Amino acid sequence: MTVEAVFTVEEKIKLQKLTEEVPKLRLRVEELEETLEILSNKELMQSIEVSEKDMAENRLFSRSEALKELGLMKKTFEFLVMVQTSLFPNSNTSIIKPNKTTYNAKN
16 A cells, blocks of 8 residues: 655745755764764864964964975076976966065075
């Protein structure tokens, strides 16, 4: 014996909306689980707090400042130019754009 369900137009619309919302709800639950996991990790939370304090006190370096500080700016630039040349040997267009920091780097 087969049972056939009969839905009104209004019920079909509600069911369709519910069907569209389920994947969004599943994603939201996963996001909340990840957030709880992070919040329950004391070591990670302490690290985040230290990072936030460093940002507030302007103790962070940009990538180019860090490379320059470590003496790697010029080497990194030369490496990127070499990669670009290897990948695009016949190109006259440069993807790597030198800037003042690049040329002022000592190493």
